[in-house]
Amino acid sequence: xxxxxxxQTEISVVEKEDVTLDCVYETRDTTYYLFWYKQPxxxxxxxxxxxxxxxxxxxxxxxxxxxxxKSTSSFNFxxxxxxxxxxxxxxxxxxxxxxxxxxxxxxxxxTLSVRP
Amino acid sequence: EAGVTQSPxxxxxxxxxxxxxxxxxxxxxxxxxxYQQALGLGLQFLLWYDxxxxxxxxxxxxxxxxxxxxxxxxxxxxxxxELEDSAxxxxxxxxxxxxxxxxxxxxxxxxxxxxxx
Numbered sequence: 001x002x003x004x005x006x007x008q009t010e011i012s013v014v015e016k017e018d019v020t021l022d023c024v025y026e027t028r029d030t031t032y033y034l035f036w037y038k039q040p041x042x043x044x045x046x047x048x049x050x051x052x053x054x055x056x057x058x059x060x061x062x063x064x065x066x067x068x069x070k071s072t073s074s075f076n077f078x079x080x081x082x083x084x085x086x087x088x089x090x091x092x093x094x095x096x097x098x099x100x101x102x103x104x105x106x107x108x109x110x111t112l113s114v115r116p
Numbered sequence: 117e118a119g120v121t122q123s124p125x126x127x128x129x130x131x132x133x134x135x136x137x138x139x140x141x142x143x144x145x146x147x148x149x150x151y152q153q154a155l156g157l158g159l160q161f162l163l164w165y166d167x168x169x170x171x172x173x174x175x176x177x178x179x180x181x182x183x184x185x186x187x188x189x190x191x192x193x194x195x196x197x198e199l200e201d202s203a204x205x206x207x208x209x210x211x212x213x214x215x216x217x218x219x220x221x222x223x224x225x226x227x228x229x230x231x232x233x
Binding site for chain 2: 035037042043044045046047050091093102103104105106107108109
């Protein structure tokens with residue numbers, strides 16, 4: 001069975017600080033996909049990134065960056081120079097590359113509060 | 117491009133009643149997923165439909181059921197509602213490349229908040 005652990009439950013930072021959201025996953029499969037989603041107060045889940053298990057390259061998109069390390073089964077997300085609009089719940093998720101297991105297994109989520 | 121749309125936004129029911137939630141996927145997407153986000157329980161997978169067939173279901177009782185229509189829209193039905201069914205129900209859709217369902221990310225709607233009194 002798959003498992004995603006987000007040990008941090010709540011993080012509070014002041015605007016312009018950098019913040020890293022941790023994600024640790026467990027799976028016995030060698031092919032899998034990792035995701036990050038953002039859930040603002042309005043409720044919808046916004047897709048941020050997808051990574052497959054064969055691509056360990058780090059990715060940067062504007063102020064967002066992701067660090068994927070298979071050796072530690074981690075897929076961490078860093079927001080540089082945080083802004084108030086980054087306040088949301090962030091979910092890390094995993095899915096397998098087989099039809100019946102394409103469902104997303106989510107972590108519990110991390111509530112990020114960015115204060116002005 | 118229109119995103120995933122869900123209706124209604126809010127639904128209030130009493131114990132024992134039945135609820136029907138609706139979802140329209142992004143145009144071109146054939147897969148629809150349903151998730152429950154209940155307080156304290158996180159996001160849990162409920163059901164997955166693709167090409168009109170139920171492909172997988174999560175660890176939920178049979179009173180949670182649904183279907184997918186020829187236009188790929190979907191309904192989630194919850195019978196004999198219980199207080200613990202109060203939650204945000206999120207629908208997601210995705211396309212696929214060949215036979216690999218996980219090649220495309222799931223895109224979510226705004227959800228239906230179901231409240232059981």
